[in-house]
Amino acid sequence: MVFGRSKSSSSTVSPPPAAAASSAAAAACSELRAAYHECFNRWYAEKFAKGQWHKDDCVGEWHKYRACLEEHLEDKNLRQILLESETSAYYAQFDADSSSRKGGTSTK
Amino acid sequence: MVVYTQEHVYRHPWDRVTAAAWRKFTDPASRTALSHVADVHTLHRRVDPEAGRLQAARSITVRSPPLPFILRRLLPAAASSPSGAALCHCVETSLVDAPRRAMDVVVRNVSLRGLIEVEERSTYRPHPERPEEWTQFRQETTIRCRPLSALAAVAEKVETRCAERFLQNSAKGREVVERICRYLEAEAAGAASSAI
Numbered sequence: 236m237v238f239g240r241s242k243s244s245s246s247t248v249s250p251p252p253a254a255a256a257s258s259a260a261a262a263a264c265s266e267l268r269a270a271y272h273e274c275f276n277r278w279y280a281e282k283f284a285k286g287q288w289h290k291d292d293c294v295g296e297w298h299k300y301r302a303c304l305e306e307h308l309e310d311k312n313l314r315q316i317l318l319e320s321e322t323s324a325y326y327a328q329f330d331a332d333s334s335s336r337k338g339g340t341s342t343k
Numbered sequence: 344m345v346v347y348t349q350e351h352v353y354r355h356p357w358d359r360v361t362a363a364a365w366r367k368f369t370d371p372a373s374r375t376a377l378s379h380v381a382d383v384h385t386l387h388r389r390v391d392p393e394a395g396r397l398q399a400a401r402s403i404t405v406r407s408p409p410l411p412f413i414l415r416r417l418l419p420a421a422a423s424s425p426s427g428a429a430l431c432h433c434v435e436t437s438l439v440d441a442p443r444r445a446m447d448v449v450v451r452n453v454s455l456r457g458l459i460e461v462e463e464r465s466t467y468r469p470h471p472e473r474p475e476e477w478t479q480f481r482q483e484t485t486i487r488c489r490p491l492s493a494l495a496a497v498a499e500k501v502e503t504r505c506a507e508r509f510l511q512n513s514a515k516g517r518e519v520v521e522r523i524c525r526y527l528e529a530e531a532a533g534a535a536s537s538a539i
Contacts, residue, residue, distance in 0.1 A: 261382050268384065272369045275385075279365055279397075280527060284358035288395035288441045297388060304384060312432055312453045313402045317386045 264303035271296040345486045351517055353478040355524040357469045359531075360478040361439065361446045363523035364467060368403060373519045379406045379512060381430060395441035403433045403450065431455055444469050460487045463513070482513060 274293040282292065301317075308314050353360045367373065368383040382404040389398045435450045446467040452460065463484045470477035 260384060264384075271385065275388075276362070276366055276369075280358070280362035283390075283395075283397060283439075283441055284362055286441065288390070288397075289392045291390040291392060297385075300385070304386070308384070310402075310432060313384070313386060313434075316400060316402070316434060316453070 259309050260304055260307040263307040264300060267296070267300040267303050271300040344488075345484075347482075347484045349482045349484075349513060351480040351482075352470060353480060353521065353524060354476070355478060355528065356476055357444045357446075357467065357474075357478045359524050359527050360480070360520065361467050362527060363520045364446065364448070365437075366523050367516060367519050368401075370519070370523055373523075376515050376519050377512070379508070380404070381406055386434070397437075397439040397441070399437050401435045401437075402453075403435055405431050405433055433461075444474075456489075458489055460489070461485070480517070484513070 271293060274296045278292040282288070282290075304317055308317060355363075368377065368380055380403060382402075384402045385399060386402055387398075387400040391397075431452055432454045433450050433452045435448060437446065437448045439446045448463075448465040448467075450461075450463040450465075461484070463482060465480065465482040468479050469475070470479045
């Protein structure tokens, strides 16, 4: 697909306003986030995706990171998701999303 | 409404490609390629150790392309940005079924929904012909502008701009996933040889 539209004035990229929107959470929780993501990435690649899904290695890291987000996340939409995701209503919606996708895998 | 579908075959096994997909937004080396991504947080995760299922939701804060002046005036977030770009929060929900080797990812915008709704659905499956070696990726992006009669013409332009940006970014996203796959491959080879 090719789009003909391009505008010379919009090609100047201004420096990013250092994670403006969720800056408080980003600044306050960056170390806990890094620790969690590092744990998660290793666990997923080396264990979960390779058949060893019987143990979740990153529970401790996750609880610390989540507690930080609960304290510092400012955006109200994101906060709502953070808090709502603990409830079952959130899962119902989530499961509906993924199951509606399971058809239609047969083109070649 | 605009719908795009894209397919790609990764010549890497499913476990490596999905591991790379998780790292896409948090890998420091990808910051330049994915410079429109301002911030990523994990908002939720759940592991079902019996079924081998993992569910997660992440927020992805994205800088939009510069918006037309008339829309800038309507958006408080954009109004404060000198470049005319808006910061837009998206939520990515992922479901991995490890025994089935299936990963499904849905990304939706949560901000600016009064103006535009973007939904990107991706699936990662073992390739039917070489299930142990390759991975098939499919992505469907739907962009829908809300009917704002007074702004219909402008909204249409925004839709096109967003579509352009999304296509550029999903191409970049695939490049990033390819690069992380090569990195993970090298790392696995290194770990294997150093273990001897």
